[in-house]
Amino acid sequence: MTWLVEKNRSWAEWAVARILRVGPVPRHLAVIMDGNRRYARKEHQDTLTGHTRGFHKLTEVLSWCRDLGINEVTAYAFSIENFKRPRHEVEGLMDLAAEKFAEVLEELEKLAKHGVCIRALGNLTLLPERVQQGVAEAVLATKDNDKYFINLAIAYTSREEIGTAMSELCRGVSEGQLQASDISEELLEKCLYTGGTRDPDLLIRTSGEVRLSDFLLWQSGFSCLFFTKVLWPEVTIWHLFGAIFYYQRHYHTLAEARRESLNVRQCMVEESDIDVCHAKFGEKVTAEHIAAQTCSRTERTDAFLKELYEKRINYLKKVCK
Amino acid sequence: MDVLLPIFQLLYFVAHFLASLALSVLDTFHLLHRVFLQVSAVLRGGDLPVLRIQADAAQLKKIPQHLGLVCIGKQVYQISNLANVITWAVGYGVRYVSLYDMHGALKRQRLVILQHLEEMCADINYTVITHNNEANQAKDIVENSRSGPHVIVNLLSLTDGKGSLAATARQLSSGTSKVNQELLESLKVTRGQPDPELVITIGEPISTMGFLPWQIRLSEFFAVPSLNRFEYGDFQTILRQYSKCEQRCGK
Structure with a gap:
C-alpha cells in the first residue's frame, strides 16, 4: 500500500469534478474518520482490519482531493482520549501508525515529485518511542514539500492544544521575550500545533455522529460542518462531491463571517496597542508612539514564533537520533 | 484555452x-x-399546554442541562420566536441557555429579550447574563416567583469565544500558576456552568460561527433552517435525536 493512490476516474466522476471546480472549492478539508470499528463488525472482521481499511480510504480521499484542487487535508487519526481503548487495540493502532510512517520514507521521491508535505499535530511525547521516531523522520523528510499538505492529528485534542499554546505564551512572558500585552488572539492561534496555517473550509464527520469530539475546536470556527451517516471505510467520491456542493451553496455566508471576525480581531489588537501607549506616555500619545509600539510588538512576536518553530523542529530532530 | x-x-x-x-x-x-x-x-x-411538554419530556432518556442556540446570518430579528424556543427548552428541564450571534445583536437586544421572558412563563426565575470583554458581567434578574426553577440565560457574541481565550492567556501570563485544564475550566466565560450538551444552529449552513470553542468539545450539533420556521415539532424531534446519541468519550 502506498500514500499516493493514483486511479483513473470514470467519465461521470471526472465530469462532476470539472463542474464543481467552476465554483469555489474548499482549499482545506478536515475529516473525522469515524466508523472503522462499526465497519469491521458489520463485515465480521477484527477491529484492526477496520482501521487498516480506514487508512486505505484516507489515501484514496487524498487522491480525490488532489483531483479536485483541495491542497490541504487534516485528519483526526488518534485522540488522546483513545488511549483509554483496550490495550490490544491501542497497540495495534500504534503498530499501524509506525508502519505507515515507515512507508513514507520508502516513497520519498514520489512524495517530493508531487510536493506532498506530511505534518503531525498533537502532543507527540505521549506516543510510544518507536512511533515518535517514525513520525519525526517522516515529518522532517517531507517538510520542504509545498504543494499538498497532509496534517495527521495524532495524540491530539483541541483543549490540550490550546492549553499547550497558553503555556508557551506564559513561558515567553516569564522569560522576557514577550510582554503580556503582546498576547492576542492571532498570537495564540499561531502557537497552536497548526501554527496559523489556513483554517479548514469544510469539516466532514462520517458515521452519523454530530459532534466535534475535541477536534480543531479553535480552527473550525467558520468551517462548514458536514455530517454524513456513511461509515468511513465506505465513503465514496460522491459523498465528497455532495459535501462540496453543500459548501458552495453557503460559501458567501462563511467567507463574510470569517472576514468580519478577522476585522474584529484586528480592531482589538489596535486598541490594545493604543492602551499600552496611554499607559506609557499618559495623555501625550502621538501616532508615532503607536506606530513604534506596533513595530516593536511585531518584532517580539515574530522572534518568539521563530524560536517556537525551531524548538518544535529541534524536538523532532532529537527524536530521530 | x-x-x-x-x-x-x-x-x-x-x-x-x-x-x-x-x-x-x-x-x-x-x-x-x-x-x-x-x-x-x-x-x-x-396553544401549547405545559402538560404536553412535560409528557413529551418524560419519554426521553436524557435531557441536556445546557442548550446553545447559535443564530447564523440574519436570524436575530424575531426575538419572540427565540423566546418561545427558550420556553420549550425550560419546559423540558433545560437549566442553562446560551444565545449566540457573532455580531452581538442579541446583546444589544437585551431589554427586548428581558421583556419577552417576563411576559412568558409565570413560575420561572430567569437570570440573564451579558458577558463583556473585560471580565465583568451585567446581570439582569427576572423574578416571577420564588418557588419556581431557576434558569440562566447567557447572551454571547464573537468576542466571548477566541477573544476570551486570548484574554485568559494574557491574564495567566502575568501570574505564576501552571496552565492546566482545571485552571482553564475555572476561567472560562461560562464558569460555574456545565458545557452545552446540545447546540442548535439556526440558519444555514451548519457552522459554529465562532461559538465558545472551548466549551463545545462534546456538544451535539443539530440544525434548523430558519427561526421563523422553528416549530415545536422540530424542537421535539431534535431532543428525541439527542436523547439517542451515545457518547463513547474516546473508548
Whole structure:
C-alpha cells in the first residue's frame, strides 16, 4: 500500500469534478474518520482490519482531493482520549501508525515529485518511542514539500492544544521575550500545533455522529460542518462531491463571517496597542508612539514564533537520533 | 484555452439553480403545511399546554442541562420566536441557555429579550447574563416567583469565544500558576456552568460561527433552517435525536 493512490476516474466522476471546480472549492478539508470499528463488525472482521481499511480510504480521499484542487487535508487519526481503548487495540493502532510512517520514507521521491508535505499535530511525547521516531523522520523528510499538505492529528485534542499554546505564551512572558500585552488572539492561534496555517473550509464527520469530539475546536470556527451517516471505510467520491456542493451553496455566508471576525480581531489588537501607549506616555500619545509600539510588538512576536518553530523542529530532530 | 470550460460553467449554474428551485418548492410546501397546522390549532383552540411538554419530556432518556442556540446570518430579528424556543427548552428541564450571534445583536437586544421572558412563563426565575470583554458581567434578574426553577440565560457574541481565550492567556501570563485544564475550566466565560450538551444552529449552513470553542468539545450539533420556521415539532424531534446519541468519550 502506498500514500499516493493514483486511479483513473470514470467519465461521470471526472465530469462532476470539472463542474464543481467552476465554483469555489474548499482549499482545506478536515475529516473525522469515524466508523472503522462499526465497519469491521458489520463485515465480521477484527477491529484492526477496520482501521487498516480506514487508512486505505484516507489515501484514496487524498487522491480525490488532489483531483479536485483541495491542497490541504487534516485528519483526526488518534485522540488522546483513545488511549483509554483496550490495550490490544491501542497497540495495534500504534503498530499501524509506525508502519505507515515507515512507508513514507520508502516513497520519498514520489512524495517530493508531487510536493506532498506530511505534518503531525498533537502532543507527540505521549506516543510510544518507536512511533515518535517514525513520525519525526517522516515529518522532517517531507517538510520542504509545498504543494499538498497532509496534517495527521495524532495524540491530539483541541483543549490540550490550546492549553499547550497558553503555556508557551506564559513561558515567553516569564522569560522576557514577550510582554503580556503582546498576547492576542492571532498570537495564540499561531502557537497552536497548526501554527496559523489556513483554517479548514469544510469539516466532514462520517458515521452519523454530530459532534466535534475535541477536534480543531479553535480552527473550525467558520468551517462548514458536514455530517454524513456513511461509515468511513465506505465513503465514496460522491459523498465528497455532495459535501462540496453543500459548501458552495453557503460559501458567501462563511467567507463574510470569517472576514468580519478577522476585522474584529484586528480592531482589538489596535486598541490594545493604543492602551499600552496611554499607559506609557499618559495623555501625550502621538501616532508615532503607536506606530513604534506596533513595530516593536511585531518584532517580539515574530522572534518568539521563530524560536517556537525551531524548538518544535529541534524536538523532532532529537527524536530521530 | 479549454474548449469544454463554458459547458462545465453552464452545467455548474444549472445544477445550483435546480437545487435552489427544489429547495424553494419544498419551502412553499412547508409554509402551506404550517398555515394548515395553525388554522387547525385555532379551530381546536388554545396553544401549547405545559402538560404536553412535560409528557413529551418524560419519554426521553436524557435531557441536556445546557442548550446553545447559535443564530447564523440574519436570524436575530424575531426575538419572540427565540423566546418561545427558550420556553420549550425550560419546559423540558433545560437549566442553562446560551444565545449566540457573532455580531452581538442579541446583546444589544437585551431589554427586548428581558421583556419577552417576563411576559412568558409565570413560575420561572430567569437570570440573564451579558458577558463583556473585560471580565465583568451585567446581570439582569427576572423574578416571577420564588418557588419556581431557576434558569440562566447567557447572551454571547464573537468576542466571548477566541477573544476570551486570548484574554485568559494574557491574564495567566502575568501570574505564576501552571496552565492546566482545571485552571482553564475555572476561567472560562461560562464558569460555574456545565458545557452545552446540545447546540442548535439556526440558519444555514451548519457552522459554529465562532461559538465558545472551548466549551463545545462534546456538544451535539443539530440544525434548523430558519427561526421563523422553528416549530415545536422540530424542537421535539431534535431532543428525541439527542436523547439517542451515545457518547463513547474516546473508548
